[in-house]
Amino acid sequence: xxxxxxxxxxxxxxxxxxxxxxxxxxxxxxxxxxxxxxxxxxxxxxxxxxxxxxx
Numbered sequence: 001x002x003x004x005x006x007x008x009x010x011x012x013x014x015x016x017x018x019x020x021x022x023x024x025x026x027x028x029x030x031x032x033x034x035x036x037x038x039x040x041x042x043x044x045x046x047x048x049x050x051x052x053x054x055x
Contacts, residue, residue, distance in 0.1 A: 028053060 026042075031053040034042070043050040 026053060 026049065031039070031042075039050070042053075
């Protein structure tokens with residue numbers, strides 16, 4: 001049996017954290033399903049992508 005302490009921690013992207021419903025590869029449908037906090041995090045981290053998806 002393998003111990004969990006030996007595995008590296010994986011951290012999800014902040015805009016996808018918490019729900020598990022938004023894929024990391026963003027498209028308009030994924031953006032539409034995002035909540036306020038996820039969109040806000042995306043806007044702060046990657047304003048160009050946010051601007052494109054808002055069109």
